[in-house]
Amino acid sequence: DVKVTQSSRYLVKRTGEKVFLECVQDMDHENMFWYRQDPGLGLRLIYFSYDVKMKEKGDIPEGYSVSREKKERFSLILESASTNQTSMYLCASSYTSGRLYFGPGTRLTVT
Amino acid sequence: GQSLEQPSEVTAVEGAIVQINCTYQTSGFYGLSWYQQHDGGAPTFLSYNGLDGLEETGRFSSFLSRSDSYGYLLLQELQMKDSASYFCAVRDGGGGGNKLTFGTGTQLKVEL
Numbered sequence: 001d002v003k004v005t006q007s008s009r010y011l012v013k014r015t016g017e018k019v020f021l022e023c024v025q026d027m028d029h030e031n032m033f034w035y036r037q038d039p040g041l042g043l044r045l046i047y048f049s050y051d052v053k054m055k056e057k058g059d060i061p062e063g064y065s066v067s068r069e070k071k072e073r074f075s076l077i078l079e080s081a082s083t084n085q086t087s088m089y090l091c092a093s094s095y096t097s098g099r100l101y102f103g104p105g106t107r108l109t110v111t
Numbered sequence: 112g113q114s115l116e117q118p119s120e121v122t123a124v125e126g127a128i129v130q131i132n133c134t135y136q137t138s139g140f141y142g143l144s145w146y147q148q149h150d151g152g153a154p155t156f157l158s159y160n161g162l163d164g165l166e167e168t169g170r171f172s173s174f175l176s177r178s179d180s181y182g183y184l185l186l187q188e189l190q191m192k193d194s195a196s197y198f199c200a201v202r203d204g205g206g207g208g209n210k211l212t213f214g215t216g217t218q219l220k221v222e223l
Contacts, residue, residue, distance in 0.1 A: 030209075031209045033210075033211070035213070040119075040215065041215060042198060042213045042214055042215035042216050043154070043198065043200075043213040044213075045210070045211070045212065045213075048209075048210055050209065056210075058210075059212070090153060090154070094209055096209060098141070098142050098143075098144040098159045098161075098200070098202035098209070098211060099144065099156045099159060100144075100146075100154075100156065100200075100211060101156070102153035102154050102155070103153060104152075104153050105153055
C-alpha cells in the first residue's frame with residue numbers, strides 16, 4: 001500500500017514564524033502536491049511538483065514556497081506565518097491517471 | 112482557470128440510491144476523479160473517468176460526459192458509513208498532466 005506521511009498532525013505557530021511542513025511518500029511517485037482545506041472552500045492547490053527540483057504554482061501560492069530535493073520528500077514552507085494561513089494542510093502523491101494518495105494532514109494554527 | 116460545481120449537501124435514507132452531480136469549466140481536461148472524505152480523515156480515491164461513459168466499482172459508479180462538461184457519482188444501497196464528503200476533481204494538463212483541481216465538496220448524510 002502507498003504510504004504518505006506528514007511530519008505533524010497538529011502544529012501551533014506564532015505570527016511571523018517560518019514554518020516547515022514535511023511530506024514523505026514511499027511509492028516512488030513522480031508527482032507530489034500540497035493542498036489546503038478550509039470549510040466551504042474544498043481543497044485548494046498551493047504547489048505541486050512533477051519531478052525532483054521541479055515545482056509549479058497552484059491556485060494559491062502566495063505566502064508559500066516548496067522544496068523537493070529528493071523524489072520521496074516534498075516540503076511546504078510558510079515564509080512568515082500569518083493567521084489567515086490557519087488551515088488543514090494535505091500532502092498527496094501520485095503516479096498518473098488522476099489518482100492521488102493523501103497523507104493524514106497537518107492542522108496548523110497560527111496565533 | 113478551472114471551476115467545478117457540485118451540490119453542497121445531499122440527504123438520503125439507508126438503502127436508497129443517490130447521485131452527486133459535478134459540472135466543470137476548465138481550460139484543459141484529461142479526466143474527472145471522485146474522492147471520499149470522512150470527518151477527520153484524509154480524502155481517499157473512489158474512481159476516475161478519462162473517457163465518456165460509466166465506470167462501476169462495487170456499489171459506486173461514476174459517469175462522464177465530456178461534451179456536456181458533466182459527471183456524476185452514483186452510490187447504491189446506501190449505508191450509514193457512506194455519510195461523508197464527496198469531491199469531484201478535474202485532471203488538467205498542468206505539470207505533466209497530473210494536476211488536480213477539486214470542487215468544494217458535497218456532504219452526504221445517510222439517515223435511517
